[in-house]
Amino acid sequence: MALSFFRTHIISRHARKQFYQNKRNSGYVVLIPEIGEDADKNTLLSENGLPEFNEMSIEKCIATISKQSLEYENGVRQIEYSAPNCKNAFVEIFQPLEKLDTLLELTWGMAKTLYLGNSSLMPTKSYIQIHERAHNARSTKFTSIPIFQAAVNEKNRLKKLTDEEQRLLDKYILEGKLNGLDIKGTKRERLNNILTSLQKERQIFREKVNTANKLFTTDIRNAELIRQFPESLVKAMTVGNDPERGPWKMTLQSHIYEPFMQYCPDRNLRWNAWQAHVQRCSNYVSKEIETATNLDNIRSYRMEQANILGYETYADMSMETKMAGSVDNVNYILDSLLDSARSMQDAEIELLQRYAKERGFDSKLEWWDIPYWQRKQKWSLYGFDEEKIREYFPLPRVITSLFNLCSTLFKIEIVERTGQVHTWHKDVKFYDIYDDSSNTPIAGFYLDPYARQDQKIRVYDDAGWHISIRNKCTSMSTLPLSALIFNFQAPAEGKPSLLSFNEVGVLFQRFGHSLRHLLTKANYSEVAGLSNVEWDAAEVCGQVMSHWLYDPHTIRAVSGHYNTDEPLPEDIVKNLQNIRSHMAGFNLSRELYFSKLDIELHSRKDFWRDIVRELWPKYNALPFDKYDSHPLSFTKIFSEEWAAAYYCRLWSKMIAADIYSAFEEARKADQDVLAVGKRYKDTFLAVGGSCHPSEVFRRFRGRDPSPHALLKNLGLPKTKVLEE
Incomplete structure (x- = not known):
């Protein structure tokens, strides 16, 4: 999951061309000329070991990434040369690779940070060059047959491995397998052709949808x-x-x-x-930008890719990198949740219809009415409006309360460093993290909170980014470094930055996500923190932190009127749980529908519209419109990296709800909540990708996960299937 941040949130939404080759494809090298300055003189770090963002130019960054990429590829070739005769792969292969990664990923991480923090200093076109060059260089270790074979040999040779060593070997073996390194002859040639064609189709699909959005x-x-x-x-x-x-x-x-x-x-x-x-990208609108043909080609190529690699379907292949482990496990959870959500959806639509009618709406509710009346009903029932309660969430207070919560739960101290820190904007602050057992920092992060016109990327309802600038690596003595970038309102007219409740949730979620990177105890960067975490478990720690906002004590600490310090109205504090469960059946059913649609489209060869018509009534109370062609603009699964993986966000929510319920249980039983915090820190935050998330969960909870907590949080009943 090392590249999950960028492949998930940025690339596919904003680039006009493909930022990178498919992770499973054989890498190729694109040489970038060294522009302007001599790369040997380009040092991007200051004496204190932090990046010199204020001295970073496009020319310097491109020249450095070009030099480091060449060095990386040469280093991989040297490792390949000695791999067949190595006696200890961890010392002779993986530690040298860690050194190569440390140098390259720091520059790459700086470029990502600058692109999101100030795109006027790092325009999209320049970042594309840097990203492609770095990605293609780094992919060479996963497309290397000697390194792949060395990992296989080491696993067969050693009988006793630590969890971390096991995960490291398994990662290289799985990457090699999914890159087709054990495929030979005409099949290998066909696989390469498929991946090339697939890449083109995905790019065309994205461009057509982007055009349709603006048309x-x-x-x-x-x-x-x-x-x-x-x-x-x-x-x-x-x-x-x-x-x-x-x-x-x-x-x-x-x-x-x-x-x-x-x-x-x-x-x-x-x-x-x-x-x-x-109707975007359908024949009903424009034949020039219809994507039906591209969709069919993408599905066909993916199915053939999976078959060549030894899988029955693409969905089965996708499960290799998922905590769920199998399509059957995913379907079981989706079907179980639907059993609870679907019946509630019918009741919610009926209540919303009655609410609208009482306010003069005489028609039957349709899809285009739901968001409007849903918002108004929420305000009427709970007095809750995102825009009207901003004054109770001044950013300085929210940040202080968030840091205090983490300090209490995880026995850490978060301290702002003043002076001698170079940033990309005057609003950016840098913080050191101290453990209770250390007088020196164990990690650090930048915080860039405010929106800046024409400098930052904006995406509705996803206002925050976490960038892993540098991973922890014991052999290189590097500490975790990251950046948190948001688009919150800037202070104005004597007022501090004021957040909506949703934005407070974004801040908590992104910071909780970053803690998995910052507090890792793993030794190898390849499996430290967020690296190598299964896709459906990647967002778990962020979701866990978000749950604290529904704890009355926490929300009272976080909130207070920016001018009078008056507390958030008590009725809203009490209603937060009701607000979260408002039309939960409807919302969950929609998420379940798209998750199931994704799995089915990548498990079957049936015509996409036939699959939609089959699934629709099982998940949706409102009828299907015969002109509805939503799969034709489903970029998440057809042009981004979420094919047969759309369910991952929902799975992470389920796991996070179960984790947080351990804190609630301790509180209700008058047990030590801080002991639960320590156990959470020692498992999920410390272990990261160095142990399978199913095992990490068992160590924390003492059992396998259950969706009961998620259903309870959403105010939905337990399903009969789960009760049995």
Whole structure:
């Protein structure tokens, strides 16, 4: 999971061309000319060991990454030469590889950070060069037959291995297998051709969807229609420089479409936007940008790829890198959760229909009505509106409370370092982390909290990024280093940065995620922290931290009016659990539907629309629209890296809910909650990818995971299947 951050959140949404080759493909080398300066003189670190971001230029970064990539590839070749005669692969192969990784990934991590922190200093085109060059260099160790064979030999030779050693060998063996290193002859040639063709089809699919998102527009000139829109949405839609006078333009880009559907009072405009959204890239709209052919080709290539590598389906192949382990296990959990969510969905739709009717809505609720009335119902029931409670979440207070919570739970100290830290913007701060047993820092991270116009990437409802700049590596004596980058409102007019409750959740989630990187105890960077964590367990620690916001004591500590320090209204504190479970059956059913659709599309050869029609009534209370072609714009699974893996976020939520329930159980039984915090730190945060997450969970919980806690948090009943 070493590349999970970028493949998951950035690349596929914002690049106009493919940032990297498929991880499973054989690597190839693209030489980047050294631009401007002599690479030998390019040092990107200051004397204190931290990056010199203020001295970092595009030319210097490209020159350095080019030099380091060449050195990396030469280093891999030298290791390959000695691999057949090695006596100890850990000393003669994997430690030298760790050294190569440490140098390359630091520069690569700095480039990622600058791209997200200030894209005016690191434009997309320049970052594409750096990312491709670094990725292609690093992939050479996973496409190396001598290194692959050395890992196999070492595993056969040694009878006793630590968990970490076992995981390290297994990673190289699995990577080699999925790269087809044990495939020879015409099959190997065919596999390479498939992967090349697959890459092209995925790129075309992405470009067509990006075009479709911008192609549809609706001009709005009536200021009354946008009166209740959030300020951020109004600014995003404004044509010209006057948000108050407009005009405003609606597009299908996610940061506009999603909130527009929640706030637009005009039903005809909502219908127009919805039908354009679900018909994107279909023949109903434009034959030039239809993706049905690309979708079929992608599915076909993936199935053939899996067959060549010895798997029955692509979904089966995907399970090799998942905690779930098998398609049957995934389906069992999805079906069990659906048993609870589907019945609740019917009741929720009925209640929402009644609520809308009481407010003058005489039509039957349709898909384009749900987001709008769902938001209004939440406000009516719980007095909860994201935009109206910002004043109770000033960022300085939230950060202080978050750090205090982590210090208490995990016996760490988070201290801001002042002076001698070079950053990419004056708003960026740097923090050292100290363990209770150490007088020197064990890790460090940058925090860049504020939105900056035209400098930072914006994605609706995903306002935070965590970048692993440097992994822990014992042999190289390197400590973990990361960056947290957000798009929160900047202080203005004497007010501090004020967060919505959702943004507070984003901050907690991203910081909890970063702790797995920062507090790792593993020795090899290849399996330290977030590296090598199975995809469906990668977001677990972030989700665990988010659960603390539903603890009344925590939310009271986090909140307070920025001006008067008045506490968050008690009725909202008490209602937070109800807010989380609002229309939970409907929301969970939708997530389950897309997860199941993804699995089925990568397990069967049936026509995609036939699969949709078969699944739809099982998961959705509202009828299927015959023009609905949503799979044709399902970029997550067809152009990003989430094929047969869309369920992963839901799986992580399930595991996280079960983990957090251990804290709740201790609290209710008057047991030591801090003891649970220590156990969590010693397992999930310390072990990272150096042990299989199923085993890590057993060490923490003493049993296998259960979805009961997730259902309880969402206010959904236990299913009959799970009770049995």
